[in-house]
Amino acid sequence: MNVDREQISKTINNAIENASTRAVRGEVASYIPELAKANPQKAGIAVTLSSGDTFGAGDFEDQSTIQSVSKVFTLAMALGTVGDGLWSRVGREPSGSAFDSILQLEHERGIPRNPFVNAGAIVVTDEILANYQPKEALGEIVRFARSLAQDDTIHIDKAVARSETQTGHRNRALANYLLSFNNLRNEPDLTLGVYYHQCALSMSCAQLSRAGRFLAFGGGLGTGGAQIVAKKRAKRIAAIMLTCGHYDGSGDFAYRVGVPAKSGVSGMILAIVPNVASIAVWSPGLDKQGNSLIGTQILEEVVEALDWSIF
Numbered sequence: 001m002n003v004d005r006e007q008i009s010k011t012i013n014n015a016i017e018n019a020s021t022r023a024v025r026g027e028v029a030s031y032i033p034e035l036a037k038a039n040p041q042k043a044g045i046a047v048t049l050s051s052g053d054t055f056g057a058g059d060f061e062d063q064s065t066i067q068s069v070s071k072v073f074t075l076a077m078a079l080g081t082v083g084d085g086l087w088s089r090v091g092r093e094p095s096g097s098a099f100d101s102i103l104q105l106e107h108e109r110g111i112p113r114n115p116f117v118n119a120g121a122i123v124v125t126d127e128i129l130a131n132y133q134p135k136e137a138l139g140e141i142v143r144f145a146r147s148l149a150q151d152d153t154i155h156i157d158k159a160v161a162r163s164e165t166q167t168g169h170r171n172r173a174l175a176n177y178l179l180s181f182n183n184l185r186n187e188p189d190l191t192l193g194v195y196y197h198q199c200a201l202s203m204s205c206a207q208l209s210r211a212g213r214f215l216a217f218g219g220g221l222g223t224g225g226a227q228i229v230a231k232k233r234a235k236r237i238a239a240i241m242l243t244c245g246h247y248d249g250s251g252d253f254a255y256r257v258g259v260p261a262k263s264g265v266s267g268m269i270l271a272i273v274p275n276v277a278s279i280a281v282w283s284p285g286l287d288k289q290g291n292s293l294i295g296t297q298i299l300e301e302v303v304e305a306l307d308w309s310i311f
């Protein structure tokens with residue numbers, strides 16, 4: 001595996017340069033009005049190695065909400081408190097359907113397919129609320145993200161959280177449906193309030209790639225760093241990222257890029273190259289499955305050039 005610093009820098013700069021010439025950039029998410037303001041011309045990438053050294057190119061220091069990438073962090077937190085008991089409330093199979101789909105919930109008696117579709121992530125957040133009041137739960141989520149990235153400036157973008165609270169009709173439907181199957185313990189609005197705020201965690205690619213490092217390095221913060229989750233747990237979270245991280249685009253992403261990754265509707269993607277690097281990319285234009293169009297192309301190019309695919 002290639003960890004030549006000069007080559008990493010050259011590769012990510014080339015990929016950003018190539019991305020800047022592309023005319024087709026996807027559509028920014030508009031169902032959350034605040035996200036519709038994003039500029040699809042933006043594109044950034046950051047790569048963090050085991051040492052913590054981070055290389056960036058393009059708009060890698062711009063802040064964006066991380067949206068569904070936050071589901072990786074809440075999954076790690078919930079597994080930390082309830083352990084494998086979580087799997088009685090949520091599955092771990094790819095859904096083959098859109099991130100906000102309700103269809104499978106009816107046939108599968110309120111057990112969401114996996115923790116990365118919205119219904120599954122709402123259950124995970126509901127599980128975190130077993131141990132905390134909503135404000136405390138949010139505080140814990142922010143604290144976790146800050147400690148992973150070793151950056152105390154990470155915060156929640158309240159305008160985005162508010163915007164989603166106003167237009168999150170589908171998520172409200174999902175939460176109520178879960179409740180009807182006794183798979184939600186808290187009031188739907190209460191769990192959703194925490195969920196919207198976790199999705200509105202605001203980070204740059206540099207911060208996100210640092211925060212994802214524990215998943216790339218056996219659950220620990222790289223060379224000399226603290227152990228965050230057990231090695232086995234990190235492996236399992238990465239496995240679910242590979243199979244479910246891009247919803248009904250997960251197969252195509254694995255085929256094209258070939259590393260575990262989690263996307264968010266803001267155009268953020270966190271990708272894991274086991275024992276090599278953690279990568280965050282951002283470009284707000286999305287493909288039909290709601291995954292970053294340019295971000296995926298950048299990752300495809302970088303992973304190929306550095307021979308970083310797990311396959």
Ligand SMILES: NC(=O)CC[C@H](N)C(=O)O
Nearest residue numbers: 067068099118199264265
């Ligand atoms: N795919 C996503 O990033 C979805 C997250 C978004 N907050 C939602 O619930 O709709």
